[in-house]
Amino acid sequence: MIKVSLLTLSLFVATLAQAVEPGEVLEDPALEARARVISQDLRCVVCQNETIDESNATLAQDMRRLVRQRINAGDTNEQVVAYMVDRYGDFVLLRPRVTPQTWLLWFGPILILVLGGVVVVRVMKRPASNVGEALSQEELDRLDSLLPEDNETS
Numbered sequence: 001m002i003k004v005s006l007l008t009l010s011l012f013v014a015t016l017a018q019a020v021e022p023g024e025v026l027e028d029p030a031l032e033a034r035a036r037v038i039s040q041d042l043r044c045v046v047c048q049n050e051t052i053d054e055s056n057a058t059l060a061q062d063m064r065r066l067v068r069q070r071i072n073a074g075d076t077n078e079q080v081v082a083y084m085v086d087r088y089g090d091f092v093l094l095r096p097r098v099t100p101q102t103w104l105l106w107f108g109p110i111l112i113l114v115l116g117g118v119v120v121v122r123v124m125k126r127p128a129s130n131v132g133e134a135l136s137q138e139e140l141d142r143l144d145s146l147l148p149e150d151n152e153t154s
Helices: 002-016 029-039 058-072 077-088 100-125 137-146 149-153
Strands: none
Touching (some): 029 058, 029 077
16 A cells, blocks of 8 residues: 555656756756746647657757757747747647637637537527327327227237
8 A cells, every 4th residue: 555655656746847857957047947938838749748848758858958059049038939930830839829720720619619509599499399299189080090900909
């Protein structure tokens, strides 16, 4: 029981640790803070669902080093991000820009929700069907004429 608890705790602590290695950290705390902010907005193109700040992938390490090199070269945060987008494409952004190419990504869920609401309203406004209403005498007579007569003996 204690071993399981220790294993669980160690896995939990390991997931909290950032992937930035000590050799990657910039000496200037202000520049390092900028690098961390930028790294948290860039996607690891290998892992695809992690930031380069969180990823242990070799390419993510290279991307983190590249971000720090650009910051040391004097680039602004926007210039660093633009450089990374030029190099890796828009996919590297965790929050894609709103452009005509990404409208479906940004507004598609809202469109689906609105269309679903329209369908629900139309279905709800539809007049109730006559299922469950009693049959008229004429309908009962017709039904009796259609049913085989040998059912009456059972």
